[in-house]
Each structure stands twice: as structure tokens, then as C-alpha cells.
Amino acid sequence: MKIAPATPDDLSSLLAFRKEAAAWLSALGTDQWSRPYPADRLMATIEAGVVFMLRDGNATAGTITLTPEAEEGLWSKGELREPTMFVNKLTVGRDYAGQNLGGRLLDWAGDRAFKAGAVWLRLDAWTTNAALQRYYIRHGFEHVRTVTEGDAINGGPRVSGWLAQRPAQPANHGFTDETPPPRSIAR
Template sequence: MIITRATPTDLPLLLQYRQEAAAWLRTLGIDQWSNAFPNAHILASIEAGNVFLLKDGPQTAATITLDSEPEPGLWTEAELREPSMHLHKLIVNRAYAGQGIGSRLVDWACDRAAQAGGHWVRINVWSTNERLQAYWGSQGFQHVRTVVGGGVGGAGVAGWLGQRAADRNDRHELVEMP
């Protein structure tokens, strides 16, 4: 499998994946991603080169966003001074579920962050999605804290914050294509 950067022409696919993931989460009783997400936000991430697709031949098996921009109001000033990458919107196509693709992408993200000089890969998860929090824990992410309500600086967000040390590795066995 190879990893490529998403292009603006991939926007409809990414929106479809998000809708499919939200529908699947609803079957589990989880309301995450049920809110509308601005297309412009995803497009800006694509244009910044932060959205990646995991390709299995012509099929897209998963998508992941990895950037240096945290969600506003979640991390302290001291934490923000530590070099880190932020992992967002990891979605595995349901046809590829259960094959360890999420774990491989997390390892890839930690490798990529380390190569960029990062010390951490950080995430934030909905504070009500305990199943996803447990998943991230199984992927080596340590719980930092849960932000509810105002967040750092009164941002009005909620989230379970976790981080995993960035490390150079080849466990992911994924090939990144320019």
C-alpha cells in the first residue's frame, strides 16, 4: 500500500468517507461527526498538503490528516512550545476494517512526525466517545487530560487529549509517494 497526498479533486471522496464514518458511528450509538463540516476547512487542509490517502491499487483504503496545527484552545502554551504533529480525521474505509490499517497509519504518523523533528503526535477525541479513547490508548497514546467546556483560554470545546512519542520506525511498511 502507498500513501499519497490528497488533491482538491479528492474532496468529494473525503466528504463521502466522513459521512460513511459518521453513519457507522451512529449504529454504535456514537454521535461523533454528526455535525456538518465545512468543505472549505477540508479543502484548506488538502491545499496545505496535510491530507493523505492510503491507496491499495486503485482503491482508497483510508485517509489521515497530519499537521502542525492543534485544535484551538486545547493545549497549554507550554505544550504548544513542544514540537509536535496533530493527527486528525483518521478514517478507514469499512471494506478495510479489521486489517490493522489504523495501527499502520498511526505508526506512519509517528515516523513522519519524528522525521520532521517532532517529539509528539497529539490527538483530541470527543470526550463522550470512550470506545475511541480506548482505541487510541491501545495505539500507545497516553491520556494528557480531558477538556470540557471552556478549554484553555475559554475556547468552548471538549476533548480527550492524548499524545504518543514520535519515533522513527518502519513498522508501518507503507510507501509514501510524492
Template sequence: MKISNACPDDVTKLLAFREEAAAWLTRLGTDQWQRPYPADRLLATIQAGSVFMVMDGDVTAATVTLSADVEDGLWTEEELSEPSIFVTKLTVARTHAAQNLGGRLLDWAGDRAYRDGAQWLRLDAWTTNAALQQYYLRRGFEHVRTVRVGGAVNGGPRVSGWLAQRRAVPMEHGFEDLTT
């Protein structure tokens, strides 16, 4: 499998990919990702070089966004002063589930973060998705805290405020890395 930067032509494919993930999450009983993701925001992150796709031949098997930027109100100033890369929108196609593709993608992200000089690979997860939180813990992340207030709408409840991190270290991931 190959990992490469997403390009603007991938917006429609990635939006459909996210809709597939949202439908699967609904079947699991979580309300995560039920609001459609804005195409213009996705395009901006693609153009910033932050969105990556794992391809299995011609099939999109997974995607992840990596950024040095983070949503306001999650991490402390002290934490933000430490070099970090933030993982968002990690998604694996249902056709490629149960193959440790998400774990390998997290290893790739940690390796990339390390090569980019980051000390930490950090993420925030849905506060009500205990299965997802356990998934990250099994992959070496440590829970930092859960932020429950200060959401995007009028400072209301935050839906994605379970914070976790692991050291950015060199990792084997098995992808052919075609990223820039």
C-alpha cells in the same frame, strides 16, 4: 498499499468517506461527526499539504490529516512549545476495518513526525467516545487530560477534548510512501 498527499480533486471523495464514517459511528451509538464537514475547510487543508490518503489499488482505504496547528484551548503553552504533530480526521473505510490499518497509519504518522523533527504525536478525541479513547491507548498513546469547556460555540461544552500523545519515533508501517 500506498500513501500519498490528497489533491483538490479528492474533496468530494473525502467528504463521502467522512459521511460513511459518521454513519458507522451513529450505528455504534456515538454522536461523533454528525455535522457535515465544510468542503472549503477540507480543501484548505488539502492545499496546505496536510491531508493524506491510503490507497489499496484504486480504492481509498484510509485518510488522516497531520498538522503542526491545533485548535485553541486544548494544549497548554508549555506543551505547544514542544515540537509536535497533531493527528486529526483519522478514518478507515469499513471495507478495510479489522486489518490494523488505523494502527499502521498512526505508526506512519509517528514516523513522519519524527522525520519532521517533532517530539510528540498528539491528538484529541471525542470526549464521549470511550471506545475510540481505548483504541488510542492500545496504540501507545497516553491520556494527558480531558478538556470539557471552551468549545467553538460561545465557549460551551467541548466535544473533542480528550487529549493524548505518544513520542514521535521511527516506526515501520508497511506503506509505500509517495508523500511530499
């Protein structure tokens, strides 16, 4: 399998991919991703070069967004001074479930973050999705805190305020990496 940057041609596939994930999550009893993601916002992240596709031949096996930009209102000023990359929208297709592709995508993200000069790989997860939180803990993340709307910095999150981090570090993810070298974020 190879990992490569998403292109504008991937927009419809990514929207369908997210819809599939939302249906699966709903069947598990969570409202995570129940609202459709705005296509224009997704296109902006594709054009920014922060969305990556895991491809198995012509099929999309997974996707991950990796950015140096934090979701507003989640992390403190002190935390934001630390070189960090943030994981968003990690999704694995149902046809590829059970193969640890999500864990390997997290390893790829941690490796890419390390190469960019990051100290941390961070994420925010759905506050009420305990199974997802346990998944990230199993993959080496440590829970930092849960930010609720009343606690939020500058207005903060609506529903995705479970914060976790793990050190950015080299990893053998096993994918053929067709992404350009990351830009340095070291401060």
C-alpha cells in the same frame, strides 16, 4: 498500499468517506461526526498539504490529517512550545476494517512527525467516545487530560477534548510512502 498527499480531486471522495464513517459511528451509538464537515475547510487542509490518502489501487482505504497546528484552546502554552505533530480525521473505510490500517497510519504519522523533528504525536478525540479513547491507548497513546468547555483555554473545544500523546518515533508502517519529505518543525 501507498500513502500520498490528497489532491483537490479527492474532495468529494473525502466528504463521502467521512459521511460513511459518521453513519458507522452513529450505528455504534455515538454522535461523533454527526454534523457534516464544511467542504471549504476540508479543501483548505488539502491545499495546505496536510491531508493524506491511503490508497489500495484506485480505492481509498483510509485517510489521515497530520499538521503542526494544534486545535485552538486544547493544549497549554508550555505544551505548544514542544515540537509536535497533531493527528486529525483518522478514518479507515469499512471495507478495510479489521486490518490494523488505523494503527499503521498512526505509526506512519509518528514516523513522519519524528522525521520533521517532533518530540510528540498528539491528538484530541471525541470526549464521550470511550471506545475510541481505548483504541488510542491500545496504540501507545497516553491520556494527558480531558478538556471540557468550561476548562478550555481561549474558549476551547466543543466535544473533542480528550487529549492524548505518544512519542514521535521511527516506525515500520509497511506502506509505500509517496509523500514529500516533511518540513522541519524543530524549534
